[in-house]
Amino acid sequence: MTEKRLELNKHEIQKLCNFANDLADHSRKIIRDFRITGFGISEKIDKSVVSEVDLAIETYIRQRVREEHPSHGVLGEELGHTNKLSDFQWVLDPIDGTAEFVKGLPFYGTIIGLFYKQRPIVGIVDHDALNERYTAGFGLGAFRNGSLLRLSDLPIETPNQEYRIATSPPCNLIDRIGNAELFHQIVRHFPNLRIFHSCYTQSGAATGAFDASIELCMRIWDLAAVQILIEEAGGVCNWLTPISNWAQQRYSVIIGRPSVVSKLSKIISVH
Amino acid sequence: MTEKRLELNKHEIQKLCNFANDLADHSRKIIRDFRITGFGISEKIDKSVVSEVDLAIETYIRQRVREEHPSHGVLGEELGHTNKLSDFQWVLDPIDGTAEFVKGLPFYGTIIGLFYKQRPIVGIVDHDALNERYTAGFGLGAFRNGSLLRLSDLPIETPNQEYRIATSPPCNLIDRIGNAELFHQIVRHFPNLRIFHSCYTQSGAATGAFDASIELCMRIWDLAAVQILIEEAGGVCNWLTPISNWAQQRYSVIIGRPSVVSKLSKIISVH
Numbered sequence: 124m125t126e127k128r129l130e131l132n133k134h135e136i137q138k139l140c141n142f143a144n145d146l147a148d149h150s151r152k153i154i155r156d157f158r159i160t161g162f163g164i165s166e167k168i169d170k171s172v173v174s175e176v177d178l179a180i181e182t183y184i185r186q187r188v189r190e191e192h193p194s195h196g197v198l199g200e201e202l203g204h205t206n207k208l209s210d211f212q213w214v215l216d217p218i219d220g221t222a223e224f225v226k227g228l229p230f231y232g233t234i235i236g237l238f239y240k241q242r243p244i245v246g247i248v249d250h251d252a253l254n255e256r257y258t259a260g261f262g263l264g265a266f267r268n269g270s271l272l273r274l275s276d277l278p279i280e281t282p283n284q285e286y287r288i289a290t291s292p293p294c295n296l297i298d299r300i301g302n303a304e305l306f307h308q309i310v311r312h313f314p315n316l317r318i319f320h321s322c323y324t325q326s327g328a329a330t331g332a333f334d335a336s337i338e339l340c341m342r343i344w345d346l347a348a349v350q351i352l353i354e355e356a357g358g359v360c361n362w363l364t365p366i367s368n369w370a371q372q373r374y375s376v377i378i379g380r381p382s383v384v385s386k387l388s389k390i391i392s393v394h
Numbered sequence: 395m396t397e398k399r400l401e402l403n404k405h406e407i408q409k410l411c412n413f414a415n416d417l418a419d420h421s422r423k424i425i426r427d428f429r430i431t432g433f434g435i436s437e438k439i440d441k442s443v444v445s446e447v448d449l450a451i452e453t454y455i456r457q458r459v460r461e462e463h464p465s466h467g468v469l470g471e472e473l474g475h476t477n478k479l480s481d482f483q484w485v486l487d488p489i490d491g492t493a494e495f496v497k498g499l500p501f502y503g504t505i506i507g508l509f510y511k512q513r514p515i516v517g518i519v520d521h522d523a524l525n526e527r528y529t530a531g532f533g534l535g536a537f538r539n540g541s542l543l544r545l546s547d548l549p550i551e552t553p554n555q556e557y558r559i560a561t562s563p564p565c566n567l568i569d570r571i572g573n574a575e576l577f578h579q580i581v582r583h584f585p586n587l588r589i590f591h592s593c594y595t596q597s598g599a600a601t602g603a604f605d606a607s608i609e610l611c612m613r614i615w616d617l618a619a620v621q622i623l624i625e626e627a628g629g630v631c632n633w634l635t636p637i638s639n640w641a642q643q644r645y646s647v648i649i650g651r652p653s654v655v656s657k658l659s660k661i662i663s664v665h
Contacts, residue, residue: 222558223603226558226601226602226603227601227603228598228603229524253500253524284565284568287497292586292587292588293581293585294555294585294586297585303581303582303585306581307578307581310574310577310578310581311574314563314564314565314568314574315563315565316563316564316565316589317563317589317590317591318588318589319588320588327499330497330498331497332494332497332498332499
């Protein structure tokens with residue numbers, strides 16, 4: 124397979140990266156404005172929570188893309204998919220971890236990903252409340268608040284129980300695929316475990332604060348920035364479900380330091 | 395049992411609260427200074443991590459207590475127990491969650507508790523990196539950055555799977571009492587679970603961001619502020635191990651909204 128992303132030059136990718144950062148800057152402003160005024164919350168059909176802030180951010184980003192890149196597609200958590208056939212597709216989750224956001228926990232994040240011919244070229248995970256922005260561009264590196272991220276690996280003989288692993292709540296697995304046993308398996312093999320109900324698992328894997336993270340049964344917008352962020356940081360992103368077809372309902376991925384992802388991948392099987 | 399804490403008046407407790415806040419202010423300064431200069435890290439006999447920052451904070455607090463309350467006892471994680479027979483005992487964990495702190499995660503906290511005749515009268519959990527300070531004094535209320543905390547309860551008929559529960563990593567249970575099954579039991583009953591390797595479970599329960607938290611097999615300094623913080627916030631603190639004797643090695647506690655603590659307590663048994 125030829126690398127289609129090489130059809131774009133670094134200057135183009137850097138410009139798109141800058142545009143994505145500008146979108147994230149304004150998303151922060153929307154969140155902060157709503158903090159002052161307050162905001163409404165409602166429950167979606169799948170019983171997950173959505174707030175006025177989610178909708179305002181997604182509306183804003185869609186409008187900016189339409190103005191500045193009218194041919195590009197946008198797929199967002201709240202408002203569907205436009206320009207489905209474009210080579211360039213923006214995928215976004217305006218607030219990933221809305222349940223945490225509305226409870227005042229700071230681990231939520233705004234996720235913005237840009238794909239070119241189905242391959243990730245730009246990714247942002249922005250934790251407004253923590254003042255932590257993670258940005259990556261294909262061939263440009265991955266950064267936390269402007270500082271380059273570079274993941275080292277761990278010795279291959281490190282015992283499983285010493286790995287610092289992060290994952291999502293067991294209810295996700297149970298509600299979505301009825302597979303509680305998979306969660307218990309993770310606990311048995313990797314007991315030094317943390318659980319976050321948001322993309323904090325992803326940014327923690329990009330810095331090496333977690334040696335690896337396991338994201339199970341997510342939607343594509345939850346994972347829109349994960350591959351470019353981890354790969355540009357020097358880590359490995361192992362999709363357990365192929366991402367060639369975005370119509371697929373749920374995606375699972377193991378990310379982090381190379382040897383740790385390799386060990387987890389041998390143990391974790393979604394099917 | 396008469397409430398021994400009523401021997402102290404509110405004015406005295408407020409003064410001790412102010413002193414504890416002053417200790418926490420200076421602890422933050424120590425952390426911030428070390429962030430600039432860098433600091434050494436070493437492994438303790440129990441394989442847990444300790445940093446120069448832990449030692450500097452504990453040394454500083456011990457010195458301040460000795461100067462201003464020379465008759466008071468101090469029990470700290472790193473440097474032992476002085477004035478064991480005093481009615482007033484300061485119990486402290488200079489950095490709870492050192493493993494997270496050294497990895498750059500913001501969930502660690504400085505814990506300061508003051509006990510009078512074995513009963514908690516002042517408690518502080520200070521999350522420096524999150525700029526969140528939790529303070530409580532007996533009869534004075536519990537506060538987050540100066541705002542009063544008041545926990546409401548949930549309807550008794552709420553299904554277990556809807557409760558937002560936080561706990562500590564399974565490795566704590568496995569390494570300390572070899573009881574992995576207890577963790578699996580928590581997951582089965584309360585799948586909407588988060589895991590933190592620090593006192594963030596406690597502050598999240600005090601605000602209601604978690605409906606309840608389960609702290610298993612902790613040392614007394616990990617839990618030095620938990621009871622006063624939760625009770626003054628209107629929640630319930632159910633010790634699963636009696637705290638009358640601090641020589642006891644490990645303590646477990648369920649904290650949070652009253653009906654949720656009650657339901658968890660029926661299910662979770664440490665022995």
